Amino acid sequence: MDFFDIIKEGTGEGFADSLFKVQDSDGKLLTLRGEVTTQIARMLASRARDETRLFYITNCVKYIDSDASGQREYWQAGAELIGGDAASSDAEAIALALSILDSIGLNGAQIDVGSVGLFRYVLNYFGVSDFEGVIRAVKRKSVDDLRGISMNPRALEMFIYMISRRGGIEVIDKLSEMADGDLGGQKGYFRKLFRLLDAYGCAGRVKIDLGTLREMKYYNGIIFEIFLGGIGTPLGGGGRYDAMMKEFGLEESRATGFAISVDTCIRALESCNFSFNSKERPLGIFFLEGYEEAAIALARRLRANGKGCYVSAYNGEREGVLVSEGVLDLSTGKELQLEGMGGL
Amino acid sequence: MSGELIIAIPNKGRLKEPAVKLLAKMGILTDGSDREYLSKTTDREVNVLSVRAADIPVYVYYGIADLGITGKDIISEKGLDLYEIMDLGFGKxxxxxxxxxxxxxxxxxxxxxxxxxxxxxxxxxxxxxxxxxxxxxxxxxxxxxxxxxxxxxxxxxxxxxxxxxxxxxxxxxxxxxxxxSSARLICNKVSYKTKYSAIEMVTTKMRDA
Missing domain, CATH: 3.40.190.10 (Periplasmic binding protein-like II)
Structure with missing residues (x-):
């Protein structure tokens, strides 16, 4: 739990609205955890340190407005890197996210990188005022909606390029040509990022799509989304949030991180027929009147051998085993030898 | 299946006819049987899913269909995170x-x-x-x-x-x-990235049709 006002500062109003809220004894509004990054930033802001690396695997809750966005409780696994050089830390975060997915067998995962910093730079450079309108259009990759917003034709041309081109570092080169400049230092940043990603051996799995924008207000540098072919929703995402650290009082701090949706990963693994051990069903041990003790004895023996089972009075079941004078396999109707029970 | 695109189009209502005509102009024809939800087309790369217009954003959001044709009114009502890549101009x-x-x-x-x-x-x-x-x-x-x-x-x-x-x-x-409102071409966010060239081909044909 945390104070609503503080969380809202970090995540922005849209996400904060979807959080579960309760009242503290003194009337202050609290929220249940809907994501983790804001709380980490707040905790670290009160005890500033040098470079810090943290991770978490935890459950979160939020209201779901729409009828198609899944569960109200969900699990997230994430990591945060506080401090360090921007391009170096971002490359490390992206490489870590991909290697985590590799390690659980989702090695086809890819990442698309966008940049709020670059986006803001273009908006300011051309003095575009309808910030919200442009964000909405860019998020939806709607060229037609962009055309409906009044702005400098060069700005429009750049935004259309930003949402319709997806590729490697050449996207940034072309953009800097269009803006006659180094894009406020962004060009150098992206060049270094891709050089380091190459050193991590994952540059080929990372693409630039400048239409990538995420819900959270706290991002101010790059934003990235992780996805896998055949799974319709992203596996996770992350980005740079120095601005939020500032919000919480750490002027000079830099921070980057990501979260992976554990639920989406499970869905992805299931879709490639990964079998979870927990799916093995426990064996039913049924008894006729007078044989309950014998059934319990059998269950104890099986459990000691690691076999899950439960004991219940026989009620006409067709699966499991029946304990009376001997032990009967209910699915085959055959008598089982007690010595062979370990093999059940 | 990974090379194949699924386009969801309305199976009834005011957007159905123009959507079918648009696909036909692009050389994408189904066998015309209304009973099939998912049907092959004359374009080997493209399958068509015929479902209710109001459900199309949901099919596309979950990636069951890669692309979909439905009304801006329905897209706004559902409010799902999708790409809305083209205003098709009909169904105004x-x-x-x-x-x-x-x-x-x-x-x-x-x-x-x-x-x-x-x-x-x-x-x-x-x-x-x-x-x-x-x-x-x-x-x-x-x-x-x-x-x-x-x-x-x-x-x-x-x-x-x-x-x-x-x-x-x-x-x-x-x-x-x-x-x-008018009809829009919507796209699943992951499909847009993993099937980029196929989608690009369809959208180019659609713009020219």
């Missing part, structure tokens, strides 16, 4: 607030607090009246909205109109436009 209509002709209201902000509003678009309607600072009771109906005011079920309706004839015939008048 307005989502309006309408009341009985004899009512004195000139604009939606004249509607009194606590009024009952019948609509198929409850999310858009709630957002709209929240924005005006008017609390309304939303009555969700599925079609035949026009009769709600005269039967005393609602004080106002929020409904689609293209010519205004149906409103007129039911003794209603439009007092404000909430949204201009």
């Amino acid at each position: 209509c307005d989502l309006v607030v309408a009341v009985r002709k004899e009512m004195p209201y000139k604009s939606p902000s004249d509607i009194p607090q606590g009024s009952r509003v019948a609509t198929e678009f409850s999310n858009i309607t709630k957002r709209y009246f929240d924005g005006l600072g008017i609390q309304v009771e939303i009555i969700e109906l599925r079609g035949a909205m026009e009769i709600a005011p005269s039967l005393g079920l609602a004080d106002a309706i929020v409904d689609l109109t293209s010519t205004g004839v149906t409103l007129e015939r039911n003794g209603l008048k439009s007092i404000g436009k909430i949204l201009k």
Whole structure:
């Protein structure tokens, strides 16, 4: 739990609205955890340190407005890197996210990188005022909606390029040509990022799509989304949030991180027929009147051998085993030898 | 399957015919049997999924279909995270607030607090009246909205109109436009990235058609 006002500062109003809220004894509004990054930033802001690396695997809750966005409780696994050089830390975060997915067998995962910093730079450079309108259009990759917003034709041309081109570092080169400049230092940043990603051996799995924008207000540098072919929703995402650290009082701090949706990963693994051990069903041990003790004895023996089972009075079941004078396999109707029970 | 695209199109309603025609112009023809939900087409790369227009954003959001053709009104109502890559220009209509002709209201902000509003678009309607600072009771109906005011079920309706004839015939008048709608091509965010070249090919053909 945390104070609503503080969380809202970090995540922005849209996400904060979807959080579960309760009242503290003194009337202050609290929220249940809907994501983790804001709380980490707040905790670290009160005890500033040098470079810090943290991770978490935890459950979160939020209201779901729409009828198609899944569960109200969900699990997230994430990591945060506080401090360090921007391009170096971002490359490390992206490489870590991909290697985590590799390690659980989702090695086809890819990442698309966008940049709020670059986006803001273009908006300011051309003095575009309808910030919200442009964000909405860019998020939806709607060229037609962009055309409906009044702005400098060069700005429009750049935004259309930003949402319709997806590729490697050449996207940034072309953009800097269009803006006659180094894009406020962004060009150098992206060049270094891709050089380091190459050193991590994952540059080929990372693409630039400048239409990538995420819900959270706290991002101010790059934003990235992780996805896998055949799974319709992203596996996770992350980005740079120095601005939020500032919000919480750490002027000079830099921070980057990501979260992976554990639920989406499970869905992805299931879709490639990964079998979870927990799916093995426990064996039913049924008894006729007078044989309950014998059934319990059998269950104890099986459990000691690691076999899950439960004991219940026989009620006409067709699966499991029946304990009376001997032990009967209910699915085959055959008598089982007690010595062979370990093999059940 | 990974090379194949699935395009979801409406299986009935006002957007069905123009959507089928658009695909035909692009050389994508189904065998014409209306009973199949998912059918192959003359283009080996493209399959067509025929489902309700209102469900198309959901199919596309989950990636069951890669692309979909449906109305802007429906996309806004569902509010899902999707790419909306092209305005197809057909199926133009307005989502309006309408009341009985004899009512004195000139604009939606004249509607009194606590009024009952019948609509198929409850999310858009709630957002709209929240924005005006008017609390309304939303009555969700599925079609035949026009009769709600005269039967005393609602004080106002929020409904689609293209010519205004149906409103007129039911003794209603439009007092404000909430949204201009037309058919859009929507795209699953992951498909856009993993099937980029195939989608690019379809959208280029669509622009030229």
